[in-house]
Amino acid sequence: MKMKEVRVVIVGFGVIGRGVLQTLREKQGFIRGKHGVNIKVSAICEIDGSVISNEGLDLDKVLDKPLNKNKFWTDKKTRDVIINTQSDIVVELTPGNIKTGEPGLSHILTAISAKKHVATSNKAPFAVAYKRIMDSARKNKVSVRFEATVGGAIPIMNLMDECLSVNKVESAYGILNGTTNYVLSQMSDEGVELDSAVKEAQQLGYAEPDPSYDIDGVDSAAKVVILANALLGMDVSYEDMKVTGIREITPEAIDLAKKHGFTVKLVGDVLRLEVSPRLVSVDHPLNVSGSLNALMLNTDVAGDVTIVGRGAGSRETSSSIIADIVTISKEL
Amino acid sequence: MKMKEVRVVIVGFGVIGRGVLQTLREKQGFIRGKHGVNIKVSAICEIDGSVISNEGLDLDKVLDKPLNKNKFWTDKKTRDVIINTQSDIVVELTPGNIKTGEPGLSHILTAISAKKHVATSNKAPFAVAYKRIMDSARKNKVSVRFEATVGGAIPIMNLMDECLSVNKVESAYGILNGTTNYVLSQMSDEGVELDSAVKEAQQLGYAEPDPSYDIDGVDSAAKVVILANALLGMDVSYEDMKVTGIREITPEAIDLAKKHGFTVKLVGDVLRLEVSPRLVSVDHPLNVSGSLNALMLNTDVAGDVTIVGRGAGSRETSSSIIADIVTISKEL
Numbered sequence: 001m002k003m004k005e006v007r008v009v010i011v012g013f014g015v016i017g018r019g020v021l022q023t024l025r026e027k028q029g030f031i032r033g034k035h036g037v038n039i040k041v042s043a044i045c046e047i048d049g050s051v052i053s054n055e056g057l058d059l060d061k062v063l064d065k066p067l068n069k070n071k072f073w074t075d076k077k078t079r080d081v082i083i084n085t086q087s088d089i090v091v092e093l094t095p096g097n098i099k100t101g102e103p104g105l106s107h108i109l110t111a112i113s114a115k116k117h118v119a120t121s122n123k124a125p126f127a128v129a130y131k132r133i134m135d136s137a138r139k140n141k142v143s144v145r146f147e148a149t150v151g152g153a154i155p156i157m158n159l160m161d162e163c164l165s166v167n168k169v170e171s172a173y174g175i176l177n178g179t180t181n182y183v184l185s186q187m188s189d190e191g192v193e194l195d196s197a198v199k200e201a202q203q204l205g206y207a208e209p210d211p212s213y214d215i216d217g218v219d220s221a222a223k224v225v226i227l228a229n230a231l232l233g234m235d236v237s238y239e240d241m242k243v244t245g246i247r248e249i250t251p252e253a254i255d256l257a258k259k260h261g262f263t264v265k266l267v268g269d270v271l272r273l274e275v276s277p278r279l280v281s282v283d284h285p286l287n288v289s290g291s292l293n294a295l296m297l298n299t300d301v302a303g304d305v306t307i308v309g310r311g312a313g314s315r316e317t318s319s320s321i322i323a324d325i326v327t328i329s330k331e332l
Numbered sequence: 333m334k335m336k337e338v339r340v341v342i343v344g345f346g347v348i349g350r351g352v353l354q355t356l357r358e359k360q361g362f363i364r365g366k367h368g369v370n371i372k373v374s375a376i377c378e379i380d381g382s383v384i385s386n387e388g389l390d391l392d393k394v395l396d397k398p399l400n401k402n403k404f405w406t407d408k409k410t411r412d413v414i415i416n417t418q419s420d421i422v423v424e425l426t427p428g429n430i431k432t433g434e435p436g437l438s439h440i441l442t443a444i445s446a447k448k449h450v451a452t453s454n455k456a457p458f459a460v461a462y463k464r465i466m467d468s469a470r471k472n473k474v475s476v477r478f479e480a481t482v483g484g485a486i487p488i489m490n491l492m493d494e495c496l497s498v499n500k501v502e503s504a505y506g507i508l509n510g511t512t513n514y515v516l517s518q519m520s521d522e523g524v525e526l527d528s529a530v531k532e533a534q535q536l537g538y539a540e541p542d543p544s545y546d547i548d549g550v551d552s553a554a555k556v557v558i559l560a561n562a563l564l565g566m567d568v569s570y571e572d573m574k575v576t577g578i579r580e581i582t583p584e585a586i587d588l589a590k591k592h593g594f595t596v597k598l599v600g601d602v603l604r605l606e607v608s609p610r611l612v613s614v615d616h617p618l619n620v621s622g623s624l625n626a627l628m629l630n631t632d633v634a635g636d637v638t639i640v641g642r643g644a645g646s647r648e649t650s651s652s653i654i655a656d657i658v659t660i661s662k663e664l
Contacts, residue, residue: 168362318498
């Protein structure tokens with residue numbers, strides 16, 4: 001096997017960016033041995049500057065201290081680095097604004113125009129401008145992969161492309177937000193009110209100080225938009241979604257459901273572009289507990305296939321991001 | 333996209349063989365459009381002869397009447413057809429003897445020696461001689477793919493290779509036999525004895541007239557052998573397995589488990605090379621009902637990933653077989 005050298009630019013050095021570099025450092029030998037791909041990091045961009053090394057950064061050094069204490073630190077802006085640094089793939093890992101898609105949308109479109117491939121975990125740009133991104137990628141003949149935008153560690157896009165490659169997806173249903181699933185599981189197991197389950201989730205770091213993005217179904221809906229475009233070939237964006245969160249769910253409602261063999265889950269219905277609390281039979285594959293995510297694909301040949309796993313976590317999510325980097329690298 | 337023409341020889345024209353050809357006929361346009369692969373069937377082999385056409389058989393004609401009424405019918409034996417018919421891939425779909433691996437083992441080794449790639453749903457040869465087959469494939473520089481041998485429609489090998497490509501599997505647990513899972517689910521839901529649940533499964537066509545192959549855990553154990561070799565890199569065969577079936581399970585035992593929040597499932601433990609009835613928590617992803625199959629992979633980066641789907645059925649299984657044919661074709 002001939003070794004292929006691939007250069008990546010990492011945009012965004014928060015929890016996810018750090019997680020990707022930590023996993024990359026740990027699994028570099030494995031990836032070289034199994035896939036024949038040697039991944040070098042040419043640059044890491046943050047809002048206040050970048051570290052750049054055309055020979056490849058020393059991951060030990062960039063991971064062990066704040067980025068701006070690094071000897072390769074410069075005040076070069078992200079756009080400039082994306083365009084002008086020697087690289088094959090731009091890995092976009094910034095947090096995104098679900099209304100505008102920024103700053104990720106600009107980063108991704110800039111990378112595509114500069115003929116760089118893209119791997120990303122940033123769902124906002126795809127919830128806002130899926131078609132625009134993919135059209136530009138086609139025009140510029142680059143790959144854009146976004147496995148980690150939906151379901152964290154769970155492979156969904158790649159599952160359909162590579163494993164269920166003979167199938168057409170007819171519909172899909174998902175538990176796509178770990179925070180709300182944790183809150184609903186706690187309400188069911190402990191009989192507590194929503195507010196106290198949310199507080200517990202915040203203490204455990206599962207929920208943000210302002211939990212509305214999760215609780216009101218916004219995060220789930222953004223993921224449904226991506227699945228509708230990617231799996232069902234629709235051309236939709238966030239504004240097409242019907243969204244109801246879990247604020248009105250009471251322990252009494254959950255208890256009543258339980259008595260009849262059901263649980264209450266926040267379900268994303270991809271075909272109907274809807275996120276809403278639904279009754280799920282206790283022995284249904286989508287009845288996953290705690291903060292797990294799950295997606296059921298209704299396919300034309302294989303029938304129903306459900307995949308369950310961790311929807312968040314920087315280490316788990318890095319599995320999807322790096323798999324996308326490896327897939328793109330093999331096509332180069 | 334340049335269209336690639338691929339010729340396959342189908343060995344075995346039972347329920348699975350028929351299912352593969354029906355799906356192939358239905359999805360031929362889809363596969364050409366999506367993957368750029370045009371699959372032609374050069375021959376179909378049965379125990380009493382073969383139909384052969386170097387231009388590609390007309391699938392309507394071979395599917396609509398008994399094989400030996402076909403105008404291309406000859407008394408040529410399978411071995412001769414595998415070696416001498418123009419083809420790229422041999423698709424082995426005969427039923428196998430779990431002790432000897434035959435006749436599939438000979439078909440597969442003959443194909444490999446003749447430099448043909450292999451796609452198969454036949455688990456017996458791999459439970460008996462995994463290493464011998466894979467060593468021969470490496471030596472002869474051909475691909476051998478066997479997704480359908482474990483889990484029917486559920487992609488497992490391809491999931492690890494293509495989607496979780498950065499991960500190492502540390503252990504794996506599976507519900508790998510739909511018949512026993514159906515029997516245990518019925519015993520739990522209806523409170524009936526094993527014998528009457530087995531009779532019902534037989535009436536529905538889920539269980540064979542002699543159900544011991546399923547009920548005694550033989551089928552599950554053969555699948556665990558394949559997973560241990562393929563996912564964990566072991567070098568083991570069926571005789572290395574510790575196997576306990578479900579004959580001793582009573583409705584009372586299931587009822588007791590239920591009272592404590594558990595179900596009884598026949599679990600294949602891949603790391604420990606063991607098949608045995610185990611208690612599974614009701615909200616665990618492996619608690620799948622009816623005749624569903626499930627596999628939980630414990631991976632080093634993505635964490636636990638579980639995949640659930642149909643473990644049998646000729647149409648569902650053809651999804652995995654044809655996906656393997658397409659994957660091999662793309663590498664040609």
